[in-house]
Amino acid sequence: MVRLRIDGQSVEAEEGWTILETARYYGVDIPTLCYDEGLSPYSACRLCTVEIISGGRSRLSASCSFPVREGIEVLTDSNKVRRARKVIIELMLASCPNSRTLQCLASRYGVTEIRFKAEDRDCLLCGLCIRMCKEQMQAGAIGFSGRGVDRQVTMPFSMKSESCRECGACLYICPICEMPCGGPMQPGELCNSCLDTVQLQAFPCREE
Amino acid sequence: MSKIESLPSFEQYRKALDSERKKYTATVSVCGGTGCHAHECVNVFDAFESEIVHRGLEDSVELKITGCHGFCEMGPLVVIWPQEIFYKQVSPEDVPRIIEQSLLGGKAVEDLLYQDPSNGGKILREDDIPFYKKQMRILMDMNGKINPRNIDDYIVQGGYTALAKALFELEPEEIIDAVDRAGLRGRGGAGFPTANKWRSCRQAKARDGIKYVLCNADEGDPGAYMDRSLLEGNPHSVIEGMAIGAYAIGANQGYIYVRHEYPLTLENLLTAMDQARELGLLGVNILDSGFDFDIKVSVGGGAFVCGESTALMASIEGRIGEPRVKHIHTAERGLYNRPTNLNNVETWANVPLIINRGVEDYASIGTEKSTGTKIFSLVGKIKNTGLVEVPMGTTLREIIYDIGGGVPDGKTFKAVQTGGPSGGCIPESLLDTPVDFDRLYEVGSMMGSGGMIVMDEDTCMVDIARYFLDFLCDESCGKCVPCREGLKQMQHIIADITEGNASPQQLDLLKELAWTVQETSLCGLGQTAPNPVLSTIRYFEEEYAEHLEEKKCRAGVCKALISFEIDPEACTGCLRCKKSCPVGAVTGEKKQPHTIDQSQCEKCGICLEVCEYEAVIRK
Numbered sequence: 098m099v100r101l102r103i104d105g106q107s108v109e110a111e112e113g114w115t116i117l118e119t120a121r122y123y124g125v126d127i128p129t130l131c132y133d134e135g136l137s138p139y140s141a142c143r144l145c146t147v148e149i150i151s152g153g154r155s156r157l158s159a160s161c162s163f164p165v166r167e168g169i170e171v172l173t174d175s176n177k178v179r180r181a182r183k184v185i186i187e188l189m190l191a192s193c194p195n196s197r198t199l200q201c202l203a204s205r206y207g208v209t210e211i212r213f214k215a216e217d218r219d220c221l222l223c224g225l226c227i228r229m230c231k232e233q234m235q236a237g238a239i240g241f242s243g244r245g246v247d248r249q250v251t252m253p254f255s256m257k258s259e260s261c262r263e264c265g266a267c268l269y270i271c272p273i274c275e276m277p278c279g280g281p282m283q284p285g286e287l288c289n290s291c292l293d294t295v296q297l298q299a300f301p302c303r304e305e
Numbered sequence: 306m307s308k309i310e311s312l313p314s315f316e317q318y319r320k321a322l323d324s325e326r327k328k329y330t331a332t333v334s335v336c337g338g339t340g341c342h343a344h345e346c347v348n349v350f351d352a353f354e355s356e357i358v359h360r361g362l363e364d365s366v367e368l369k370i371t372g373c374h375g376f377c378e379m380g381p382l383v384v385i386w387p388q389e390i391f392y393k394q395v396s397p398e399d400v401p402r403i404i405e406q407s408l409l410g411g412k413a414v415e416d417l418l419y420q421d422p423s424n425g426g427k428i429l430r431e432d433d434i435p436f437y438k439k440q441m442r443i444l445m446d447m448n449g450k451i452n453p454r455n456i457d458d459y460i461v462q463g464g465y466t467a468l469a470k471a472l473f474e475l476e477p478e479e480i481i482d483a484v485d486r487a488g489l490r491g492r493g494g495a496g497f498p499t500a501n502k503w504r505s506c507r508q509a510k511a512r513d514g515i516k517y518v519l520c521n522a523d524e525g526d527p528g529a530y531m532d533r534s535l536l537e538g539n540p541h542s543v544i545e546g547m548a549i550g551a552y553a554i555g556a557n558q559g560y561i562y563v564r565h566e567y568p569l570t571l572e573n574l575l576t577a578m579d580q581a582r583e584l585g586l587l588g589v590n591i592l593d594s595g596f597d598f599d600i601k602v603s604v605g606g607g608a609f610v611c612g613e614s615t616a617l618m619a620s621i622e623g624r625i626g627e628p629r630v631k632h633i634h635t636a637e638r639g640l641y642n643r644p645t646n647l648n649n650v651e652t653w654a655n656v657p658l659i660i661n662r663g664v665e666d667y668a669s670i671g672t673e674k675s676t677g678t679k680i681f682s683l684v685g686k687i688k689n690t691g692l693v694e695v696p697m698g699t700t701l702r703e704i705i706y707d708i709g710g711g712v713p714d715g716k717t718f719k720a721v722q723t724g725g726p727s728g729g730c731i732p733e734s735l736l737d738t739p740v741d742f743d744r745l746y747e748v749g750s751m752m753g754s755g756g757m758i759v760m761d762e763d764t765c766m767v768d769i770a771r772y773f774l775d776f777l778c779d780e781s782c783g784k785c786v787p788c789r790e791g792l793k794q795m796q797h798i799i800a801d802i803t804e805g806n807a808s809p810q811q812l813d814l815l816k817e818l819a820w821t822v823q824e825t826s827l828c829g830l831g832q833t834a835p836n837p838v839l840s841t842i843r844y845f846e847e848e849y850a851e852h853l854e855e856k857k858c859r860a861g862v863c864k865a866l867i868s869f870e871i872d873p874e875a876c877t878g879c880l881r882c883k884k885s886c887p888v889g890a891v892t893g894e895k896k897q898p899h900t901i902d903q904s905q906c907e908k909c910g911i912c913l914e915v916c917e918y919e920a921v922i923r924k
Contacts, residue, residue, distance in 0.1 A: 140630050141785045143825045157824045162630045177824070184821040188790040212814055213794045222783060241625060241783075244608060246793060248783035 103171045116160035116171055117145055127160055127173050128182070128202060130189070130272060131223035136232050138162040139224050142189070144202075146181055148172040157181055183208050191215050191285070198272040200288040208287070215285030219273055222248055226267035236260045239267065306456075308585035311593045312473055315465070318584075322461050329367040331408050332386040333357075334449060335395075338373025338534055339569070340691070344394075346370070346381035352397035353383075356404055366408060369458070372448035372538015375692035376436055379419065384431060384449060391431040392417040422688070422710065439707050441670065441678050442694045443662075444654050448538035453573045456580035459541040465586055467657035471549045472594040480553035480660070481507065487659045487667040488676035493521055493612075493649030494724065494753045495829075496675070496742030502646055505636040507554045509644035516556040517640045518547055519647040521617060522563040522570070525609040526725030527776060529756035531680040532650035534692055536563070537570045539654070540577035544587065544600065546653035549660065551598045554646055559600040562617050565607055574602060609726075609780035613828050614639075614647050616782065627782040628828035649754065651680060671697030675741030679752070685722075685759040688713045695740070702736040705759060716761040720844070724753030726773045726780075727833030729840025730766065749840045751833075765862035766845040767852050771799045773837035781830065788831030791822040795838065802849065804865040805856040812849060816842065861923050864908040868924050871912075873898035875920035882912035882921060 098109045103120055110119040115138065120127050131142040138161040147160045150170040157177060172178060186206055190199050191213040199221075202208075224241070227250060231237040238261035242251045252258040268274060309315045335341075335350045350370050357366055374382050379393035385407050392403065392414065399417055406412050418427040419434050428434050431449075451458035459465070471480055485500030506516060520543060524532040536543055547559045563571055578600055581587040589597045603621045610616050611626040618640045620626035639645025655677055659667045668676050675697040681704065683693050688710030695704060701721060705711065712718045720730040723740075729750035731738065738744050742752050760769065774796050783789045798815045801807035819835035826832045842849060851857045858866040871882070871891075878896040890906040893899030898920075901912070913921040 140827055143786055143827070146825050159630070159825075159827070162632060164632055180817075181821050181825050184791075184817065185786055185825065188786055188794065191794065192790055214797045221786075222789070243783070244610075245779060245781040245783040245789060248789070 099165045099167050101165055101167065101169045101171060104173055110165040112165075114165050116147060116149075116163045116165060119165055120147075120160065120171070120173060125173055128206065129161060130198065130202070130221070131225060132161045133225060133228075133270065136225065136228040139228065142221070142223055143185055144182065144189075146178060146185070148175045148178050179206070182206055187211055187213065189221055190287070192218050193221050193273050194284045194286060195219075196221070196273045197275055203287055204289050209289060211285050211287065217284040220250060221273055222250065223272065224250075225270045225272065226250060229266045229270045230261075234262070234264055234266050236262060236264075238262075306580065306583045308583065309592060310585060312469055315469060315592055319460050319466075322457050326367070326461060328364060330365045332367040332369065333403075333408070334369050334371045334384045334386065336372075336374045336380060336382040336384075336449065337370035337453075338375075338377065338380075338448075338538060339530060340373065340377025341380035341382060342569070344380040348397045349381050349383065349395050349400065352400040353404075356400050360404065362404075362408070369452040369455070371451060372453050373445075373534035373692060374431070374449045375440075375442075375445055375534075375694070376434070376689065377692070378688070378690040388413075389430045389432070391419060391429070391434065393419050435710070436689045436691065436693075436708055439699070439703060440694050441696045443658055443670075443678055444535065444542070444651065444680060445538075445692065445694045447542065448534065451539065453538055453540055454576045454580075456541060456577065456584060456586075459539070463661065464541050464657075465545055467660035468545050468548050468586070469592060470660055471552055472592060472596055475660075477507065477553045477555065480549060483659060483664050484553075484656065486664045488671075488674070489652065489655055489659060489667075490675060490742060491649060492651035492655070492679065492754065494727070494751060496752055499648060499652055502636060502648070503550065503554050505634065506556075506644050506646040509637045511644050513643075515558070515641075516554060516644045517646070518551045518554060518556045518559045519617070519621075519640065519645060520547055520559065520561040520653055521612060521614075521647055521649045522561055522567075523605050523609075523612040523617060524567075524650075524754060525564065525612055525780070526754055526756040527773075528684045528758050529682045529725060529754055531682050531692055531755045533567050533570055535654055535680070536561075536650050537567070537573050540574045541581065542654040542657055543650055544577060544581055546656035547600060548587070548591070548598050549656050550646065550648070550653065552596055556646070557597045557599070559598065560603050560621055560640070561600055562603045562605055562611070562621060564605040564611075571602070571604065578602070608782070609776075610782045610828075610830050613830055616828070617647065618645065625782075627784045628830070630827065651755070672739065672741045674743060679740065679755060681723075681740075681755045681757045683709050683757050683759070685757075686712050686716065686718075686761040686764070687759040697741045698739040700737050700739050701731065704740070704757070705736070709759065712759065712761045716763065718759070719762055719764055720760045720766065720769075722750075722758040722760065722769065722837070723756065724751035724836070725756045726777050727751060727829070727836055728753045728756070729836045730760070730769065730844060731840075732844040749843055750836070763860050763862070765803075765858050765860035766841045766848045767799065767803055767858070768860075768862045770838045770841045771796070771803055774799055774834075777830070777834045781834070785825075785827040785831060787822045788826045788828075788834065791818055791826075792831075792834055794818060795822070795835070799838070802852050803858075803863040805852070805863075806865075807853055809850075809853045812842070812853060861910075867908060868903060869901055869906060869908065869910070869912055870922050870924060871899050871901055872920045872922055875918050877918055877920070879917070881915045881917070885911050885915045887911065 127145050129145045131139050140159040140162045145160045146157050186208045238258040381395050383392040383395045390413050406414050481503050489499040490496040605611050608626045611620045613628045616626045616628045635645050678694050680694045693708050722730045778792045778796050781788045823835050861867050876898040883891040888907050890902045
């Protein structure tokens with residue numbers, strides 16, 4: 098067993114567990130977006146960023162892929178973490194304002210304005226659909242093409258792939274193309290309608 | 306060429322070459338580096354070749370096209386050995402004179418010699434030229450002496466003796482120990498101790514006993530070409546270094562990852578590898594030592610991010626070149642999930658030097674924590690553009706003024722950018738900083754792979770930050786949110802600043818964003834990407850303030866913030882600016898003061914350039 102501290106609490110974890118797995122096992126909340134229990138970690142959205150202190154050095158790292166190490170101290174809600182997390186949510190919302198998941202995250206973590214140039218794209222390039230298609234559906238029908246801002250999810254050569262069985266798993270797991278929440282939505286606007294209920298940790302618009 | 310099968314026959318081979326070369330009374334070496342190629346050195350070489358044949362001098366004069374000499378500003382370069390006469394800017398028409406006077410007459414052709422800019426005196430030898438005087442060329446030394454496509458040239462100069470010594474006299478641990486004591490640190494940028502890397506790779510357990518050594522030749526920093534010139538001019542030094550490293554680590558297979566924008570490098574490298582294989586210096590049972598080693602070359606697809614270790618390995622494997630998290634080091638699980646050691650071109654080329662010169666001698670060069678030399682490509686607003694190799698610890702001032710000759714056209718120096726897109730801009734006040742890994746990091750920049758871009762008063766620091774940000778935005782692989790989205794938003798903010806559309810609060814947002822990108826990005830590209838912005842804000846905040854508050858660009862670069870006007874007092878009405886204006890924004894009659902229509906003006910500055918009466922003013 099590996100012994101470490103998460104938010105001041107001493108915990109034990111199995112060798113090979115990630116910080117995220119360990120935190121969730123002990124009921125510590127760390128937000129995620131591109132992570133799914135059934136899929137391999139991808140570490141792209143950086144939302145699960147935590148502060149790790151070891152050997153007197155502090156640094157931020159994505160908890161979904163960081164394996165637990167003996168004696169490290171993990172802070173999941175330090176000032177540094179909160180500051181970075183808010184900017185990351187803000188950045189994601191600037192490109193995909195219509196995502197219900199992102200709007201809820203904004204309310205949950207206190208993002209009340211978008212200071213960046215807003216766009217209206219329909220993909221956050223989190224890669225969940227690609228991993229779902231490959232790892233769970235064994236199809237591998239979709240993948241990334243292009244680089245940087247030109248990156249997109251596509252079938253090979255942008256043609257319908259024979260490997261695609263139209264199972265819909267990619268749609269099921271997508272955090273962007275779900276039903277938008279009832280609030281705004283012009284690019285750059287925020288819903289924030291659950292902002293006041295954050296303390297109750299409830300999502301009223303989810304339960305409609 | 307036939308295979309050399311033992312150490313004694315290797316010695317014999319070298320001695321035979323040595324005595325065979327004694328027949329030449331003189332050697333003409335024409336620089337064939339990238340810079341000189343651009344100056345059409347091939348024509349000079351052809352002229353020498355036909356002239357030498359024409360005069361029947363083939364048996365006494367050796368002619369070769371070599372690697373880069375470094376002084377690219379003055380190309381094409383020709384050096385006549387053994388007198389070491391250095392000719393600059395040679396054209397094919399000069400060739401008969403050089404042969405007549407230097408090869409046959411033993412005298413120098415005066416007008417082709419380098420002229421000392423300080424006193425106008427002619428300088429005969431390469432080593433006496435101020436550009437070379439303060440340099441210490443141990444890596445680049447052979448570049449000017451050997452034909453990279455002839456392995457014999459390398460062997461005559463003592464090539465592959467370090468490999469022979471390593472294989473027959475040293476144990477693998479002893480080699481790692483020597484590299485450790487020599488203090489060699491990775492030349493790719495971060496300066497990680499090479500021996501530590503080697504040791505962990507040696508100790509890592511491979512599931513099937515296979516380990517790899519890799520050479521990173523994916524040099525992508527704007528303005529940097531040291532690795533290219535080294536691999537192009539002296540490919541064997543890298544091959545030899547890799548073979549020694551592989552022996553020390555316990556690997557038998559190497560890969561060199563070269564970017565596809567370097568066709569000449571690739572050609573020279575492949576030729577060198579073929580020749581090494583033919584002689585048995587690569588392949589099975591090298592010199593009957595029982596050690597097998599061979600190298601494959603992998604050509605990149607032009608992505609800057611593939612210089613990052615995990616992206617590079619993904620690319621070699623044929624996958625998308627994007628980084629992965631490195632919680633398990635590549636020394637344990639790298640290429641094809643096997644223990645892998647990756648070093649940069651220059652790092653590998655240092656290895657034979659350590660073996661040949663000895664640990665103490667090598668460690669005495671440079672500073673205590675950064676030993677050896679470093680090659681920089683000195684470019685930008687500098688008199689002597691070229692590659693310079695200096696001992697670590699040389700100050701920036703010495704490099705820029707003593708070697709580089711300072712800023713041309715009487716302009717004043719503003720900043721020097723080191724470390725490529727991940728580095729930072731260093732102002733005049735810190736020019737006495739010695740270049741070593743730690744000191745450059747302290748001043749907010751980094752060593753990087755060795756790019757050094759000099760900027761003068763005409764450079765706008767906000768515009769420079771914008772340039773590097775554009776580059777990085779283009780080159781970000783797009784995997785993680787902070788790098789892809791964060792850099793894009795930083796780019797928007799910087800663009801707004803240069804166009805005069807930003808409010809002063811935007812600067813705080815820019816800093817906040819830079820911090821987030823630095824702290825939360827997945828790989829080194831993202832983590833260092835805000836450096837150009839942060840270092841320009843740190844040292845040139847007043848320029849940012851001017852852009853934001855006064856909407857002014859003091860260097861006159863940001864077009865939206867400048868305007869051109871004509872002083873009616875000074876204008877003679879000569880019509881030159883009117884005729885030159887590409888958009889017809891200048892109006893006025895002959896001998897009457899002209900005016901510029903601001904609504905039409907494209908702010909190209911041509912009117913300013915053509916005006917002989919200093920009547921055009923940039924505001």
